Structure formats: C-alpha cells, structure tokens
Amino acid sequence: MRAALYDRYGPPDVLYEGRVPKPVAGPGLVLVRVRAASVNGGELMGRAGKVRLVTGLAGRGFPKRTGVDFAGEIVALGSPAPGLKEGDRVWGVMPRSQGFGSAAEYVAVPPRHLALAPAGLDLVAAAALPAGTTAITALRDKARITAGERLLVRGASGGVGSVAVQLGRAYGARVTALAGAKNLDLVRELGADEAFDYRTTGPADLGRFDVVLDTVGTEFRAYRRLLAPGGRMVTISFDGDHILTSLSCILASTVFGSRRVRFFSGNPTRELFDELTRLTESGAIRPVVDTVHPLADIAGAHRALEAGGVRGKHVIRIG
Structure with missing residues (x-):
C-alpha cells in the first residue's frame, strides 16, 4: 500500500510516497481504509530528529512513517468491537505504542482508539478535527x-x-x-x-x-x-x-x-472521540482546513506547517 516514508532525519524534503505492506485486522485490531490524515507538530519534530530518543524506539529503524490521526471507513474487524462494524465511517489516532503511521492507505488500530465520525461531515474535513x-x-x-x-x-x-x-x-x-x-x-x-x-x-x-x-x-x-x-x-x-x-x-x-x-501528551481513546463527535454534531465546534494535499505532496504539507501562519489543519488526502 502507499504510505508517507522517510529514510533519514532531516527537512521536509526527506519525505516521500513509498510502499509498505498492508496491515491486517488481527485479534483486537480494526482495519481502516484511510481517506485523510492531518499533519501535527509532533510529526515535524519526529521527522527532524529532535525527539529521536522516542522515535528511535517506536520506529524501529528506517524507513520511518508519519501521521497520527485519520478519518476513514472500517474494512474489517479482527475481533468483535461493540458499536463498530464494517463500513462504518470513523475517526481516530494511532496509539502511542504503534508510533506514527496514519499517512497511509490503511491502518490497523485497537477499537478503543476509534469512534464513529460525525454524521454528514466529509471525511477529508473530519481529518482536521481529531486534534x-x-x-x-x-x-x-x-x-x-x-x-x-x-x-x-x-x-x-x-x-x-x-x-x-x-x-x-x-x-x-x-x-x-x-x-x-x-x-x-x-x-x-x-x-x-x-x-x-x-x-x-x-x-x-x-x-x-x-x-x-x-x-x-x-x-x-x-x-x-x-x-x-x-x-x-x-x-x-x-x-x-x-x-x-x-x-x-x-x-x-x-x-x-x-x-x-x-x-501532557495526548493518547485519546473512544470516550474523547465520542465527545468530539457530540460537540461537532451539536454545532459547538467545526473543522478548520488550511490546505488539502495529496499524499505525494507530504513534504509540501510538512513544509507549509513549518512555515507558520496556519489556519487550522493541513490535511493529507489519501484516497
């Protein structure tokens, strides 16, 4: 599958679109087809090597992945997950134990790090809100x-x-x-x-x-x-x-x-995402999208966030 990768620490230009094995919905995991992900500040520091004591342990060497949050649809359930089924529109985050990796066509994550996305909200726009x-x-x-x-x-x-x-x-x-x-x-x-x-x-x-x-x-x-x-x-x-x-x-x-x-460093679970969904559906909050980038422009998205002056989120459209 397609994924954002980098082979060394450095500036945004080290990022590229490459290929990695597609994950599977093993026991206790939910396989999600990612429609969009967003770029977060922690990913910039990770890519630049400023927190390599953390990314070195979580990433297990190069090439490394990027991306924390995502929005997409459930493809398969490795185990029964109350409130979730195949075809559901969801949003969530990569758990801290898995490290970065949501800027890819598929992710496999525990169901506690997922929730139903707000009804009627486009998934590309939704990817701006997990933060x-x-x-x-x-x-x-x-x-x-x-x-x-x-x-x-x-x-x-x-x-x-x-x-x-x-x-x-x-x-x-x-x-x-x-x-x-x-x-x-x-x-x-x-x-x-x-x-x-x-x-x-x-x-x-x-x-x-x-x-x-x-x-x-x-x-x-x-x-x-x-x-x-x-x-x-x-x-x-x-x-x-x-x-x-x-x-x-x-x-x-x-x-x-x-x-x-x-x-604190966020590691949100379903309760928080459920609350985020409630607030969004009630109209209390809405996503703010600066720019939507294709996956092939992952370097450009990082470059734009580093430049500052952002209005909401830089979102990566996956598919």
Whole structure:
C-alpha cells in the first residue's frame, strides 16, 4: 500500500510516497481504509530528529512513517468491537505504542482508539478535527475551566488552538486569542472575544487569566506570570530546540509553583472521540482546513506547517 516514508532525519524534503505492506485486522485490531490524515507538530519534530530518543524506539529503524490521526471507513474487524462494524465511517489516532503511521492507505488500530465520525461531515474535513481531543483534555480535564473564567489561547489559529477557541466559547469562558495578523478574523469568527497579533502583542501587554492554553511552547515563564491566583496553565508543546530546559520549567512549576502548570501528551481513546463527535454534531465546534494535499505532496504539507501562519489543519488526502 502507499504510505508517507522517510529514510533519514532531516527537512521536509526527506519525505516521500513509498510502499509498505498492508496491515491486517488481527485479534483486537480494526482495519481502516484511510481517506485523510492531518499533519501535527509532533510529526515535524519526529521527522527532524529532535525527539529521536522516542522515535528511535517506536520506529524501529528506517524507513520511518508519519501521521497520527485519520478519518476513514472500517474494512474489517479482527475481533468483535461493540458499536463498530464494517463500513462504518470513523475517526481516530494511532496509539502511542504503534508510533506514527496514519499517512497511509490503511491502518490497523485497537477499537478503543476509534469512534464513529460525525454524521454528514466529509471525511477529508473530519481529518482536521481529531486534534480537538487534545483541546478537550486540556480545557475540560486538565484546567477544569468554568463559565466566566478568562482563557488565553496561544497559537489560536492552529489545529488545536482553533478548536480550543470554539470550546472555550462553548464552556462559557471569555476567550482571548493570540494568532498571526492575517488570522485574527478567523479566531474572532470562531468565538474569540478578543484577538491580538502575537508579533505586536507580548505578555506584558496582556492582563491576567484564569487559564492559559499554550500550543506554542516558547516564552514559558513569561506566560506563566499572567496567571491569576488559582490560575492554571496547560501546555501541549515545548521548544524542540531546548527540550530539557522546557521540560525542567514545566516540571518545576507543576511540583512547586502556586500557579500550577499541566503538561501532557495526548493518547485519546473512544470516550474523547465520542465527545468530539457530540460537540461537532451539536454545532459547538467545526473543522478548520488550511490546505488539502495529496499524499505525494507530504513534504509540501510538512513544509507549509513549518512555515507558520496556519489556519487550522493541513490535511493529507489519501484516497
């Protein structure tokens, strides 16, 4: 089957469309024909070799695969899976134990990492939303945001940020969004009460917040200082060029700080996807697609995400 591959760490140009064996629906697995996948920041760091201690273990050598989330149709069930059957439209993620690999024609994953996709939503558009499970975990579970609280979203026009703005509105928070100048219209449309250009508005220009959601991973200390008493900061990213410094700051603040910081790496299961489906079908959130790329342009999709200024997700159309 066709899949996105790379034979060495490096820039986006190391990526290419190649061929690998088609997976099978073994016991405890569901075989899904992938219609589309999206590109995530973690994949960029993996491809560049910035987290090779992790990707080296999970990838078991070259060639390596890329892609985390996906949307498609169930082809076969290796074991009975309650609520799922052949032909169902689903979305999901590669489990952490399997590593990357959703940018391919087929994936075989445990049913707990799948859920029915929203009714009526095109599967290519649907592939832009699985990162929304990260936003749900960040705001609902980690920050425990409540109505009336002030929420700051950094990277508000990106894949997670664009969902977080919509969720913040749905949860009744007052949402302040930081994004590039050309994307301020988008984040206001998604529900931000205030939107500022991150290039001209720094931490010193902002007020206090009950919750800060950081999808960028830089200037950690400066944004932590914006927390009001009892405030919570959730970060889902870190500076790939200064990993140890970033993680040490997060750890120290989590353990010792009065303004607590939560860092997590998503590994969503069906409950989160079911909630994402519910929110999408209710109209509370919608996918935001920047560009749809063919699988053969996987390098271009990575290059575009690295360039910044993204509006939602870069999606890879598989078939």
